[in-house]
Amino acid sequence: MALIEDVAAYLDGDGRGESRQLPREASFVYATESMRLTTRLMQLASWLLLQRAVNEGELTAESARSEKEKVRFSATPSERGGPGFEQLPTRLRDYIAKGDRLFDRVVQFDKLERGLLPQMPPEGGANGVADQLARLKAAFGRLRD
16 A cells, blocks of 8 residues: 555656656656556555455455456556656656566465466475475575475
């Protein structure tokens, strides 16, 4: 929620002034990216508020799942770049990057909650601890035994 407040304050304040100083092409990119960012953050806030309501016992998991079906995440953040993107103010690009990281994390939580994450096949047996250690070693390199 702090990110949403920071972005709103920036876009209503310093960002407004910074956008006026941009060349035409970058100004169009600024308008497009700021709309994408605010839309994505509002979608994430809706999802997170529903999750909090479940955690605090205000909604059942089933009710929240039904409501979450109404919160459609816009397309995943596309690759950034293109004409005018590098001319965007650094603060806006930083907010976009933070929004993208938050989006990725919430999408993973949403998939996990829905049971949509792929199941990893056991490596060499049914030992859960050994499987987890093998995955950690693969992800982070050799761990101390």
